Amino acid sequence: MRIAVLADIHGNVLALEAVLRDLKQRGGTDLTVNLGDSVSGPLWPRETFARLEALALPTVRGNHDRRVAADPADDEMWPSDRYAQERLTEAQREALFAQPLTLEIAPGVIAFHARPEHDEKYLTDAVVDGHLVRAPIATIQRRLGNLDPIYRIVLCGHSHRSELIRLPGGPVIFNPGSIGCPAYDDSTPPAHVSEQGSPHARYGIVTLGEAGNPDRFETVAVDYDHEAAARQAEQAGRPEWAYALRTGFMPR
Template identity: 45%
Template sequence: MKIAVVSDIHGNVLALEAVLADLKLEAPDLIVNLGDCISGPLWPEETAAILRETAWPTVRGNHDRIVLDDPIDKMGPTDVFAAERLSQASRDWLATSQPTIRLTDEIFLCHGTPDNDDRYLTEKVEGPKGHLPDEQTLLDELKGESAPVICCGHTHIPRVIRLQKTGQILLNPGSVGLPSYEDDHPHRHVMEAGSPHARYALMTNNHGAWNFQEKILTYDWDTASAEAEKNGRPGWARALKHGFYGPLS
């Protein structure tokens, strides 16, 4: 059994197309999507149109929830851009996404933590950046979720973590469409993958043991960056082009 795990596409249809091309070569048995599908100053409707046809099990990310549920005047500019451009068919598709998915007895899917789509699981914000949490912090954030494999997104930083106390594996595939960003919750910080590549992950069951592979793909990030710049988001433009947030020193 080979499962592909994608997350945090953020309306980057060019990165998604690169992932789809690679998925054809990898031919996984199943593809799952951990959410934050369309929010961003890029191609939200074009991205949704592709995802509507996939029938992938899809978790609702925090930005998916905001676009669906919040009034426009309460949204930030990233979500407003997407909300104003989504067709009703795409909104209807996005509404079929689920807060969490118990894929099998062994595999649990969430966007942030098992009980909160806007909390980091595989990063702890200390100072200006995220860092690998200690094991007790991870266990506390799981809130008793006992699935042997827990797949999450939200941080945009790829990780595979094995908990010594429980033997559980935490997989974060990183972001398909946005390699770095700045946020002000719980305080101002940046997340940076360090390169502009599109990312997803493969997990393969090998006689009862899971093996993991991070896929790191080239795509036309210059065009994605130019689209963000054209749409008035220079921070996104730098992030998409370089994989770091903010101007290069």
């Protein structure tokens, strides 16, 4: 069984379409799962929602999906969430909020956005000198909490950083990286940035092993018209997003 793993699209329908084309060229997969944060961002939230709605993928709720669904908006709502909220219908926002926090997508495989019990706390990351880096293994194990040992594979997103970690005596954790937002800054203490280091749209493919064969994990980086996405961010008044989309880094 082959599973395509999409995460953190953030309203970038151009990057999503490039990933879907790449998947088709590779012969497709048996299942595609979406790990959330689908529409928030100064790009194409309405168009992205419509494309994903047509695909009807198994999807978990991300922290920005929850924030976009908030009603009414308040003064503390982040600009990317407000931009998306203003362009979605009430029914679309309700559909985002109704998405589950976790999903078992195959025997032994569980999916969630950030952590099993929380959509906004990092699982595999720590903040060091203002950047996201891999957290100590003991910290990751503690954050997983009482995850049922039947799960041998954990699929998560949120950090926008590709990761593949096998925990001693535990599951393999796979984060495919972000499709539509290759870098961001977060002012939540401690303030930090996440940077993929290039503008590519990233996703993952997991092949479940059978008959004694091991599971296989692949991270794919797809080029697309990121310049068009950057221009859209500029038109929305978000030059820092434009820089991130062009480079995979945040402005210094």
